[in-house]
Amino acid sequence: xxxxxxxxxxxxxxxxxxxxxxxxxxxxxxxxxxxxxxxxxxxxxxxxxxxxxxxxxxxxxxxxxxxxx
Numbered sequence: 398x399x400x401x402x403x404x405x406x407x408x409x410x411x412x413x414x415x416x417x418x419x420x421x422x423x424x425x426x427x428x429x430x431x432x433x434x435x436x437x438x439x440x441x442x443x444x445x446x447x448x449x450x451x452x453x454x455x456x457x458x459x460x461x462x463x464x465x466x
Contacts, residue, residue, distance in 0.1 A: 429457045 430438055438461050445454035 429460045431460060431462060435461065 430441055438457065442454045442458045445451075445457065
């Protein structure tokens with residue numbers, strides 16, 4: 398945009414319109430690598446713990462599938 402003529406940029410900037418949107422609901426999902434192999438999940442849990450992210454490591458560990466892949 399630095400190469401656009403000043404009058405063009407002034408015209409475009411004058412046409413910018415701000416809007417306000419009220420947020421009435423938030424939806425989210427959590428994904429803790431449940432679809433990964435057990436060794437990958439263990440490595441992620443160990444790395445999170447190493448980085449002092451113990452709460453997330455514990456949550457991820459608790460969400461691990463009980464089967465071994």
